[in-house]
Amino acid sequence: MDIEGTTTSIAFVKDRLFPFAETALEGFLAAHGERPEVQAILAEVRALAPGQQPAEALRAWMAADAKVTPLKALQGLIWHQGYADGRLQGHLWPDVAACLRAWAAGGVRLAIYSSGSVAAQRDLFGHSEAGDLTPLLSGFFDTRIGAKREAASYAAIAAELRTAPAEMLFLSDVAEELDAARAAGLQTCQLVRAADGTQPAGRHPEAVDFPEVARRFGLPAGSPPR
Structure with missing residues (x-):
């Protein structure tokens, strides 16, 4: 099964999950940027977008709704916090x-x-x-x-x-x-x-x-x- 549009409304993903990650991006990187899994994601971002700051590349991918693996991995980490503390x-x-x-x-x-x-x-x-x-x-x-x-x-x-x-x-x-x-x-x-x-x-x-x-x-x- 697919998720968005199949088990779950498109609006939940577009209007709830995506803005949640976008708002939290810089704060999450500042607080958790040294974690090994975040470092690995940022290394992937640098490899895919050389010459750009990772946060800049991530925001551009978010704006384009790009299906880029390191972006999706980072969004997942941000959402994990929201699910864990009940905000999501x-x-x-x-x-x-x-x-x-x-x-x-x-x-x-x-x-x-x-x-x-x-x-x-x-x-x-x-x-x-x-x-x-x-x-x-x-x-x-x-x-x-x-x-x-x-x-x-x-x-x-x-x-x-x-x-x-x-x-x-x-x-x-x-x-x-x-x-x-x-x-x-x-x-x-x-x-x-x-x-x-x-x-x-x-x-x-x-x-x-x-x-x-x-x-x-x-x-x-x-x-x-x-």
């Missing part, structure tokens, strides 16, 4: 948690593939509005395994999960990501959530929510949201 809570669409619980209980292996870092993924599902859902998830993948619009990334995920691609289903709101997954042999379904303004691409099976995914693909149905 992971948004999920009301239909998601019940279906994830039903699917996991029915023996379906669940995994996440998002451009956000693995750490950020774990925090969102670990501090979600529906509680800690990380025990339901058996895999987390980010752009370190490859870009989301490249078929090789999905083949690599299938290899990591030791699962035949044809036995896997990828859920996303982005048609180009689904195209890449299908090229790697996966089954696909586009989430077309009206609240996010997603437009159906017309070249993949579609569902308006997770219960419809369950009906279309014969998955266990979760209890309807109250």
Whole structure:
């Protein structure tokens, strides 16, 4: 599963998470810049943006919503603090948690593939509005395994999960990501959530929510949201 636009509203990511990281950037670097994991991220930034100050490069990538791995890793560290102290809570669409619980209980292996870092993924599902859902998830993948619009990334995920691609289903709101997954042999379904303004691409099976995914693909149905 993708996150933004699939399990989680685009508005939560764009209007809550991104501004949170942007506001906290300089303060976080000043307070935590000597931590080894931050130093490693800053080294990646310098390698990708030579001649620029890391904070300057990071802000430019933020403004462009660039899917750059060191930016996503740093955002994840900043968000981690927000989740830990209660300033952030992971948004999920009301239909998601019940279906994830039903699917996991029915023996379906669940995994996440998002451009956000693995750490950020774990925090969102670990501090979600529906509680800690990380025990339901058996895999987390980010752009370190490859870009989301490249078929090789999905083949690599299938290899990591030791699962035949044809036995896997990828859920996303982005048609180009689904195209890449299908090229790697996966089954696909586009989430077309009206609240996010997603437009159906017309070249993949579609569902308006997770219960419809369950009906279309014969998955266990979760209890309807109250």
